[in-house]
Amino acid sequence: MAGLKSLLGLSRDESIGPLDYGRRWWMRLIVGLTFLFLYAPIVVLIAYSFNDSRRNIVWLGFTTDWYVKAFNNDSLLTAFANSLTIALVNTVFSVILGTLTALLLWRFRFPGRPVYEGAVALPIVIPEICMGVAMMAFFAWIGWPNDLPWPISLTNIIIAHVAFSFPFVAVIVRARLAGFNRELEDAAKDLGATEWRTLIDIVVPYLRPGLIAGALIAFTLSLDDFVITFFTAGPDTITLPVKIFSMVRFSVTPEVNAASTVLIVITVITTVIAMRLQNINKPG
Amino acid sequence: MSDSRSDAIIQIQGVTKRFGEVTAVERVDLDIRAGEFFALLGPSGCGKTTLLRMLAGFEQPSDGRILIGGQDMTGVQPNHRPVNMVFQSYAVFPHMTVFDNVAYGLKVVGTARGEIRPRVEEALAMVQLEDYGSRKPDQLSGGQRQRVALARALVKRPKVLLLDEPLSALDAKLREAMQLELVRLQHSVGITFVIVTHDQDEALSMADRIAVMQDGHVRQVADPQTLYEYPSGRFVADFIGKMNLFEGRVAASDATALAVEVEGLGRIELPPDGQAPGAGQPVGIAVRPEKVELFRKAPPEGSVARRGTVAQVAYYGDVSYVFLDLEDGPSLNATVQNADRAAEPYFTKGETLWAAWNPNDFLVLGE
Numbered sequence: 001m002a003g004l005k006s007l008l009g010l011s012r013d014e015s016i017g018p019l020d021y022g023r024r025w026w027m028r029l030i031v032g033l034t035f036l037f038l039y040a041p042i043v044v045l046i047a048y049s050f051n052d053s054r055r056n057i058v059w060l061g062f063t064t065d066w067y068v069k070a071f072n073n074d075s076l077l078t079a080f081a082n083s084l085t086i087a088l089v090n091t092v093f094s095v096i097l098g099t100l101t102a103l104l105l106w107r108f109r110f111p112g113r114p115v116y117e118g119a120v121a122l123p124i125v126i127p128e129i130c131m132g133v134a135m136m137a138f139f140a141w142i143g144w145p146n147d148l149p150w151p152i153s154l155t156n157i158i159i160a161h162v163a164f165s166f167p168f169v170a171v172i173v174r175a176r177l178a179g180f181n182r183e184l185e186d187a188a189k190d191l192g193a194t195e196w197r198t199l200i201d202i203v204v205p206y207l208r209p210g211l212i213a214g215a216l217i218a219f220t221l222s223l224d225d226f227v228i229t230f231f232t233a234g235p236d237t238i239t240l241p242v243k244i245f246s247m248v249r250f251s252v253t254p255e256v257n258a259a260s261t262v263l264i265v266i267t268v269i270t271t272v273i274a275m276r277l278q279n280i281n282k283p284g
Numbered sequence: 285m286s287d288s289r290s291d292a293i294i295q296i297q298g299v300t301k302r303f304g305e306v307t308a309v310e311r312v313d314l315d316i317r318a319g320e321f322f323a324l325l326g327p328s329g330c331g332k333t334t335l336l337r338m339l340a341g342f343e344q345p346s347d348g349r350i351l352i353g354g355q356d357m358t359g360v361q362p363n364h365r366p367v368n369m370v371f372q373s374y375a376v377f378p379h380m381t382v383f384d385n386v387a388y389g390l391k392v393v394g395t396a397r398g399e400i401r402p403r404v405e406e407a408l409a410m411v412q413l414e415d416y417g418s419r420k421p422d423q424l425s426g427g428q429r430q431r432v433a434l435a436r437a438l439v440k441r442p443k444v445l446l447l448d449e450p451l452s453a454l455d456a457k458l459r460e461a462m463q464l465e466l467v468r469l470q471h472s473v474g475i476t477f478v479i480v481t482h483d484q485d486e487a488l489s490m491a492d493r494i495a496v497m498q499d500g501h502v503r504q505v506a507d508p509q510t511l512y513e514y515p516s517g518r519f520v521a522d523f524i525g526k527m528n529l530f531e532g533r534v535a536a537s538d539a540t541a542l543a544v545e546v547e548g549l550g551r552i553e554l555p556p557d558g559q560a561p562g563a564g565q566p567v568g569i570a571v572r573p574e575k576v577e578l579f580r581k582a583p584p585e586g587s588v589a590r591r592g593t594v595a596q597v598a599y600y601g602d603v604s605y606v607f608l609d610l611e612d613g614p615s616l617n618a619t620v621q622n623a624d625r626a627a628e629p630y631f632t633k634g635e636t637l638w639a640a641w642n643p644n645d646f647l648v649l650g651e
Contacts, residue, residue: 183373188392189362190367192389
């Protein structure tokens with residue numbers, strides 16, 4: 001009994017150091033409730049994706065049928081293929097554009113630089129719904145054709161995604177560059193390297209963790225974006241989040257749960273990798 | 285006309301460097317001879333690093349020109365100059381092994397593959413890092429990283445090796461060892477070394493010649509001994525070593541005699557000096573602390589002697605600094621060698637002594 005009490009931090013006779021508050025029962029309660037608040041809906045979603053029932057209300061037994069059904073749903077698979085294609089192409093362009101932006105802002109002083117820097121960060125703070133409407137209006141205004149063959153038909157969604165994800169890459173790469181020792185660059189030039197060789201041999205290897213982290217962020221942002229995609233997608237260019245939304249409008253079946261779970265798993269994996277690489281970013 | 289002095293490997297001709305409103309280097313003329321160990325010495329902000337960066341090509345002079353090996357370097361980029369640099373932070377490439385760091389400068393200019401390995405190994409042997417080729421920089425100590433930076437520059441066989449405060453990041457013991465090692469290395473490779481430092485001991489102990497800089501100007505260029513014993517002005521006298529400086533006024537100055545009336549010391553007769561200012565002019569006279577001798581009895585004839593009270597004694601083991609308050613006001617610093625272990629008693633606070641020095645050891649410094 002005493003052992004259980006001390007395990008829960010209930011015994012008050014021991015003094016507690018400033019970093020030992022994790023042993024207070026009320027502290028553990030708050031942490032527990034926070035996690036419950038954050039993750040209960042997701043846990044329920046995942047749990048019901050294995051529910052042997054057409055409805056998401058009563059638990060009737062374990063099954064993986066909904067995953068099989070989801071993988072046999074052609075329109076769901078098409079949407080998934082669209083999402084992956086868009087995410088991959090977006091990642092490539094966002095990394096290149098974001099890195100160049102970061103290098104420009106880090107390397108050069110020019111009139112209007114603070115304005116430019118602010119303008120680049122704007123897509124991060126602008127409400128997504130505004131970005132979405134703006135993108136839709138923009139493509140309508142320039143008369144973007146709707147009848148292009150796949151995968152060219154995805155181009156306008158990709159453009160929209162690059163527009164909101166490259167600033168994130170720029171911010172990450174910029175943070176990495178802040179710790180760069182300029183003498184490394186001077187040293188390479190001193191040893192005979194041109195500007196280009198210095199960039200490829202010295203700066204890019206230094207930036208690599210930032211580039212990978214930026215790429216994964218761009219990938220996840222694009223993969224699970226709904227709002228902006230919803231406004232730019234045509235009838236033949238549905239992505240997975242948009243598809244799931246349209247499925248929900250008819251009925252919430254565990255098939256939707258299964259598709260959502262797949263999306264969650266992919267997002268979590270890439271985010272974890274991105275966070276780990278961010279930690280490598282720390283100077284030292 | 286490109287090479288006026290055959291032994292000058294670097295000719296700096298009327299070089300000025302301005303950064304906006306600030307003039308970092310102003311009308312500097314300097315010849316650095318082939319094979320010499322040359323130091324640019326000065327306090328921070330004196331322009332010495334800017335001058336070095338202009339030699340390396342990272343900055344272009346606003347005015348004037350620099351010749352290296354007789355070639356005008358105006359507009360020549362750093363990667364095309366026959367000089368290499370050891371950076372203050374060493375700038376060892378963190379993602380490359382020691383071997384790849386040293387090999388980089390050869391690879392990047394397309395040196396034949398077969399030639400790279402022996403040259404890198406030779407350079408690593410030169411700095412005693414033969415067995416460290418496969419290590420990454422984060423597995424090296426500060427001293428070892430500096431050796432990598434040295435090997436990486438020397439493997440290029442530059443005409444001139446530039447060193448920017450190379451020892452400032454090392455601890456005192458290692459710094460002393462590296463001073464000796466750099467001199468040894470310079471002798472063995474025969475390459476001209478130009479070192480930037482703010483540490484006078486470093487410059488005096490290593491360099492063949494030193495340029496002392498202040499506020500963008502070169503104040504004096506001389507070998508260490510001349511610089512120490514015959515500084516050209518107040519700044520150099522004060523910056524190099526320790527100095528007792530007294531303000532006075534010239535009482536008499538001609539071909540046969542020089543006399544200065546010094547506040548608190550009275551009239552002092554000095555050997556004639558053709559360059560001394562005329563009678564009535566304000567002048568500073570200075571004497572190095574180690575040239576002041578302390579006596580408990582009356583000092584020998586012919587020296588300048590004054591009585592004073594010991595205000596403080598700073599004991600450093602090899603030497604002691606004795607701070608005296610002279611009877612007539614000014615204070616005086618004397619350095620005493622603790623050569624005799626049994627000598628006692630040591631000078632103690634409050635003791636009254638004679639301080640004496642040879643009039644020949646006085647430096648006369650104009651405004």
